[in-house]
Amino acid sequence: MHDLKSIPTKAYVVEKKGAPFVLQDILLDEIQSHEVLVEILYTGLCHTDIVVQHGGMPVGGYPAILGHEGVGVVRKIGLSVSNRSLLPGDIVILSFHACQQCRYCREGKLGSCTRMTEVNFIRTGRDGPGMNSPASLPDGTPVFAQFFGQSSLSKLMIVPESSVVKAGLCLEDNLSCLPSLSCGYLTGAGTVFNALQPKQSDTIAVVGMGAVGFAALMAARALGVAQIIAVDIVDEKLQMAISLGATHTINSRAFQDINEGIRSIFPDGVDMIVEATGIAILAEASVKALAHGGTLALVGALPPEADIKINGLDVLTSCKKIVGVIEGSSNPHEMIPRLVELYKQSKFPVDKLSKVYPAEQLDQALEDLKTGKVIKPVLSWESVASSK
Numbered sequence: 001m002h003d004l005k006s007i008p009t010k011a012y013v014v015e016k017k018g019a020p021f022v023l024q025d026i027l028l029d030e031i032q033s034h035e036v037l038v039e040i041l042y043t044g045l046c047h048t049d050i051v052v053q054h055g056g057m058p059v060g061g062y063p064a065i066l067g068h069e070g071v072g073v074v075r076k077i078g079l080s081v082s083n084r085s086l087l088p089g090d091i092v093i094l095s096f097h098a099c100q101q102c103r104y105c106r107e108g109k110l111g112s113c114t115r116m117t118e119v120n121f122i123r124t125g126r127d128g129p130g131m132n133s134p135a136s137l138p139d140g141t142p143v144f145a146q147f148f149g150q151s152s153l154s155k156l157m158i159v160p161e162s163s164v165v166k167a168g169l170c171l172e173d174n175l176s177c178l179p180s181l182s183c184g185y186l187t188g189a190g191t192v193f194n195a196l197q198p199k200q201s202d203t204i205a206v207v208g209m210g211a212v213g214f215a216a217l218m219a220a221r222a223l224g225v226a227q228i229i230a231v232d233i234v235d236e237k238l239q240m241a242i243s244l245g246a247t248h249t250i251n252s253r254a255f256q257d258i259n260e261g262i263r264s265i266f267p268d269g270v271d272m273i274v275e276a277t278g279i280a281i282l283a284e285a286s287v288k289a290l291a292h293g294g295t296l297a298l299v300g301a302l303p304p305e306a307d308i309k310i311n312g313l314d315v316l317t318s319c320k321k322i323v324g325v326i327e328g329s330s331n332p333h334e335m336i337p338r339l340v341e342l343y344k345q346s347k348f349p350v351d352k353l354s355k356v357y358p359a360e361q362l363d364q365a366l367e368d369l370k371t372g373k374v375i376k377p378v379l380s381w382e383s384v385a386s387s388k
């Protein structure tokens with residue numbers, strides 16, 4: 001089934017919906033002309049991987065290789081790759097795939113691509129019919145890959161060119177804290193930089209201190225916003241929020257709801273809220289906590305029935321604005337290098353948020369993510385032989 005050019009490597013494969021992540025041998029095809037072969041160095045883990053593992057979001061097929069926050073080294077470049085500056089040995093951050101053809105893609109708003117779900121979850125970025133994945137099991141069974149444009153839970157992976165972001169990094173940089181620049185940090189920071197664009201005099205509250213919330217906080221801080229309120233139910237996270245620039249914290253457990261908590265500090269409400277939990281009742285309470293003319297950015301994925309209720313509230317409180325933000329409304333090819341630059345200037349200190357685990361310890365890393373012990377677990381592939 002495979003020609004001699006197949007590349008053996010190891011990846012975490014989810015055999016079927018709800019099955020565990022299992023590190024096992026896989027084979028990769030030759031790269032197509034618009035693809036890049038990347039040796040993954042670090043992979044950030046995110047709740048989305050767990051949701052997809054359990055079938056809560058669509059995926060092109062099983063078995064599947066997930067993982068969507070990768071940093072790696074370019075090993076091979078397809079003949080038609082348009083970015084001529086890309087060279088073997090370059091350090092790259094992997095991001096999501098976009099169709100490159102819809103109105104939003106042509107305007108550079110890749111995060112709003114109308115075919116986002118299709119090109120990242122349902123099909124690969126490959127030419128040809130069917131699933132057409134670059135990966136298979138040793139017995140020839142195709143394995144869905146290029147999930148979110150990458151499938152970075154793998155020692156080596158073939159990705160579409162559009163997913164590859166060169167951001168002026170080298171091996172000497174502290175790369176292990178950067179994988180989530182392509183997902184959670186991009187979303188949180190992009191929401192503030194692109195969608196909210198706060199003035200320094202604005203008051204901004206961030207609800208839910210995970211990777212997205214912390215990135216929103218750090219972005220607001222980088223813009224010099226004077227009043228930043230962090231809201232969570234875990235005191236340790238609120239402590240960390242203060243060390244990263246929050247001027248106020250609210251443990252919402254101490255109040256009837258977020259509105260009451262925020263108005264205990266700002267009786268007139270706040271100008272902007274980043275809702276990063278995706279929990280409908282928190283989003284509703286957030287709307288009430290907005291000042292006249294305020295804006296709520298919904299970044300957490302809310303279930304469809306919640307939308308209706310939020311929209312209902314929107315009508316009642318028409319002087320307030322609600323924006324739904326997808327992937328931080330960002331073009332990763334612009335935003336990721338900008339965030340790397342801020343990180344190098346110590347204005348986006350993501351190294352405080354991550355913890356590195358050997359790739360073999362994925363189960364422990366996922367457990368620590370679920371329990372909130374670690375904000376951003378990152379797997380290192382160093383200990384895994386590429387078996388090449």
Ligand SMILES: [Zn+2]
Binds near residue numbers: 046048068069183184
């Ligand atoms: Zn993610």
Ligand SMILES: [Zn+2]
Binds near residue numbers: 102103104112115
């Ligand atoms: Zn598009």
